[in-house]
Amino acid sequence: MDARLNESELVLLPLGGAGEIGMNFNAYGCGAPDDRRWIVVDCGVMFGRESATPGVDLILPDIRFLAEQHENVLAIVLTHAHEDHIGAIAQLWPLLRCPLYATPFTARLIENKLAEAGLAERVRVTIVPLGGRIAIGPFEIDFISITHSIPEPNALAIRTPFGVVVHTGDWKLDPDPLIGEVTDSESLRALGDDGALALVCDSTNALVAGESGSEGRVRTSLIDLIGTLTGRVAVTAFASNVARLESVGEAARAHGRSLALVGRSMNRVVEAARETGYLHDFPPLIDADEAAQLPPNRVLYLCTGSQGETRAALARIAAGEHPSVALGPGDTVIFSSRIIPGNDLAIFEVQNKLSALGVEVLTERDHFVHVSGHPCRDELAQMYRWVRPKVAVPVHGELRHMMEHARLARSLQVPQAIVLQNGQMLRLAPGRAEIVDETPSGRLHLDGKVLVEEGNGHARARGALGYAGFVAATIPLDGKGRVAGDPSLILEGIPDQVHGAIRAALEDVIKRHDSKRRDEDALKEQARLAMRRAAMAHWGKKPVTRVEVVWV
C-alpha cells in the first residue's frame, strides 16, 4: 500500500439532477483528490420552458469540472433510455470522449442519437447484457434489473475499494411490469446483507404515500375501457413506455381493432424495441391512411403528444390539421399519461380543441389509465429495508422531494442522509460521509444549435423583450457632431398608442442637441432615458431601449 492510498477516497459529485427532475448526471470519483478516476452515471437533459427560459429547447448540465480532466473520466454508464438520462450525450460526449456502457435497448436508442449527431463512428458504445458486470478502473459495476416505465431499467451496484454504492437510477417496484423481469430483489437484499456503503436513489415521488401501482393493472383497465367504446379510439402515451404500447396493442387485438402508430417517436421506439427483442406479439400495424378507410370501431391509434406538444401528432389532430387522422363526434382520446408540471395549459388546450371537435377525452383523473414509473413512499421504504445503507443520498428530484426523501431515510434508521446540490462533492468514504468540495456547476442552454451558459443572459434578455418589447433608435451625426438627418426609430412589440410619445421624446432630445458638446454618449443616454420615460408615462412599461449614432 503506497502512501498515496492513505489520501485516497471515494466521492460522489452530482452535476445534474440534484435539485431538478431531469438532467441526471452523477460522477463517482475514486483516488486521491488530485488524481481521481471518474465514472459518470447518466447524461440527461431537461426541457426549456417559454416562461423561464424563452427560446431555449434543451437544458444540460455544465460539466466543465470533469471536462477539464476528461482524460480521467473512464466511462459514461447509462441506467436506462429516458431523455433525462441519455439526452445530453450528443452534446456532452465531445467534452469527455470516453466509452459508453448500456444494456441493449438503451444502447440502440443511444446509437440513433449519435447517428443523428454524426458521432456514430467516433463513440464506442459497449452493450452490457441484462444482469451483467463491467470493470472500469477501480470500479466494478453490476447491472441489477429493476422496474420502471421503459424497458431495461437498471440499478447499478458500484463496487469500489471503499465498499458498494447502490445507484438506483429511476425505478419502482412493479410486481407485473409486463416487459422484462421484476425487480431483482435477491441481489438488492444480498447487497444489504454484505453491507452497502451508500444508496443513491430516485426522489421523484418521495412526497407521495403508498405505492405507484402496476402496468399489469393498467393493461387490464385499458382493455376493459376500450371495450366499452364504439367510435375511433386514439390513445396517447409516452412513446418510451413500451409495456404501455404493448397494452394498447393487446386492447386492439381484444376488440378487433387495427392498430396505427401516429408520430415519429412512436415509430422510432417500436422499431428499437422490436430490434432488441421486445414486442414480438405486437399486432400487425397499419398506417394511418389505411386506418382512415376502416369503420370507426375497427381503428385504434397510438399517438405522440400526451404533453400537449404543439408539433406532435395529437396537437395536430386536435387542430384538425393532421394529414391522415381526423377525429370527431363519437370518437374518444385516452390520455394514458400524467401531466408533467409546466405542461398543464398546453395539454388542456389540446383537450379543449378535441372537445370542440366533439371527441370525448378520458384521462387518469377519471379512469385508471396510468401509473407513475417512480417509487412512492412504501416502495422507497422497501428499498431501504433491502439495501440498509450507511448513507442515503437522494437524487433525481427538486429540493423539496430530496429533503422529504432524506427525512424518510432517517426515519428508517439510515445513519446519514445527505441532500446535495449540483456541484457539491460528497466524500462517501473513508470515514463519515461529508461534503468536501464545491465544484463549478450550472446549466447550459441549447439555444438554437448554440450551447451557451445559463448565466450569460441571452434568455433573460429575451424575457425582457417578451415583457416590454424593443426600441432601437439610430441618430446620424456629421463630422461636426450635428444631427445630419432624421433618425431611424424601430419599435417592436409596443402598442401603437404609445409609438407617438416615444417618437416625440426622441425628436425632442434631438432638437435640444447641442452640437458644440460633441458628447456622443451623453446624447445616446439622453435619448434612451427620454424614450423609456415616455413609454412609462403612456404605457406603464419600459421597453428594452438602445440608441446608436452613425457618423456620416
Next chain:
Amino acid sequence: MDARLNESELVLLPLGGAGEIGMNFNAYGCGAPDDRRWIVVDCGVMFGRESATPGVDLILPDIRFLAEQHENVLAIVLTHAHEDHIGAIAQLWPLLRCPLYATPFTARLIENKLAEAGLAERVRVTIVPLGGRIAIGPFEIDFISITHSIPEPNALAIRTPFGVVVHTGDWKLDPDPLIGEVTDSESLRALGDDGALALVCDSTNALVAGESGSEGRVRTSLIDLIGTLTGRVAVTAFASNVARLESVGEAARAHGRSLALVGRSMNRVVEAARETGYLHDFPPLIDADEAAQLPPNRVLYLCTGSQGETRAALARIAAGEHPSVALGPGDTVIFSSRIIPGNDLAIFEVQNKLSALGVEVLTERDHFVHVSGHPCRDELAQMYRWVRPKVAVPVHGELRHMMEHARLARSLQVPQAIVLQNGQMLRLAPGRAEIVDETPSGRLHLDGKVLVEEGNGHARARGALGYAGFVAATIPLDGKGRVAGDPSLILEGIPDQVHGAIRAALEDVIKRHDSKRRDEDALKEQARLAMRRAAMAHWGKKPVTRVEVVWV
C-alpha cells in the same frame, strides 16, 4: 299588446367565461332584436400568462357589441366579489356607464376598485340586501344565497316576461360554510316547482366526481394539524376566502398563537369583511414585526402568495427577502389552497426555496387543508333536481368542462343543454332555445396601462422576440444613394457567438450595394434576409429583424 311584442324574445349572450375559467361576463337581453334592453351579470378578468401572452397582466372580454348600444344596458349585477367576476369593472364600466348592483361585501370591494381607478364619484353602486330583489326594466331579479369560497355568493333568479332564468354564479353545496347561510335550497326548489326556463350554471368541476367538501371540515383539520406543530407556522390561502381566514384565526386561538397578516390583499379583505359584519370573532392581530419577537410556537402568519406570485408575501419570505418575516428549520408553511393551472412551476419554486431554508411544506396533496369552491358532479345533479330547467346552459368553464356539463345535464333529463362560445347569442324564449346570432367578441389585453385588442399582435410580436431576439440595423445613405458611413447594428437576446456572422452579412450587403440603383426598399430587404440567413446558419433560429435607412 303591441305588434312589436310578437317579435320580442329573451336572449343570453356570454361575452366572457364561455370557453375559459375566468373573465365572466354574461348579458341577458329582452325585447325585439333591434330594440333590446340588456342587463349584464358579472364583469370579470383573467390573468395573462408569460408563455401565451407575454407582458399582459390582465385579459378582459371585448364588449364592443354592448358598448355600441350602451344606452340600452340597464345594469351590471355582480354575483360575488372574486376577480374573475368583478375585476374588469374599472376598465369596462366607462364603456357601459350603467348602475351596478351587489350585496354589501361585494359592493365594498367594488368600491375599493372604483376608488383606485378614480371612478368612485361617477359610478352608482346599489347595495342589495342578502335575499333581496331588484327590478330593472323588464327584469326582476331575486338574489338567492348560495355557498362558495367567499362571503355572500349569490345565485340570481332572473324573472322575465318569458319565464325565470336561474343564473348560479359560482357555487357549491357546503353544508357548513362557516360564514353566511347555507344554500337557500327552498327558493331553488320553489323555482323548479313553478317551472324554470333555464339554468345557467358553473362548469368548473364538471369533470370531478362526488362532492367538493365543506369548509367546516377544513377548519377542524387545520386546527388539528396546527396543533401538532411546534415552530413558527405560516398558512397561505386565497385572501378572499374569509371563512378560511377565520379558520386560521380559530387555530391561532386554539393553540395560543398570535395571528399576523402578511400581504396587502389579506389586510384589504379582512378590513372589508369586518366593515360588512364578518370576522367579529377574529382574534386580535399583531403585526409581523411584533410576531418576530415572539417564541416560534406563539406565532401564526396568514400570508398571500399561495399561487407562487413573485411579488406576494410568501415568495419574498421563501427568498429570504421579506422585511419582517423570516422562517427556518422547525417552521412550517401550509398551502391551504390548490394549484391553479399554469401556476405549478411558480408554486414549486417557492416550495423548493422554503425547503432550502429548512422549512417544512404541507399541501393539500398530503393533508386535508383545502376544498374547492365549485360544484362537483353530485352537487350539479342536486341543482338540476331542484331547478329542473327546460334549458341548461353551462358557463364558467373551458370547453371540455362545458361539454361534460352539458352531457351530465342531458343525462339528468334536461330537454336541451346548449354549449355556447363567447359571442354566440342564444334565444332562450319563445320556442325552443336556439343560437340566433354571432356577435363580435374576443379578448382585450391590459398591456401595461393600455387596453389593446388581443388580435393586434403586440403580445405575439413579443413572443417572437422572446424566442429569437432582435436585430435592428440602420444604414446611412447620402443624397446620391451611396452608403455614407458605417451602419448601426443593434442586437438583443442573441448569443455572442452569432453576432459576428450577422455583422458580416450586413457588411457584405453594404459592400455590394450599387448606389446607381437607388432602391432603398431593395437594400433594406436584402440586408434583412442576409442577416436572418446568417443567424439561421450559425444559430438555427431567425431573429426578428428590421432594417432602416437614414438619409443624410
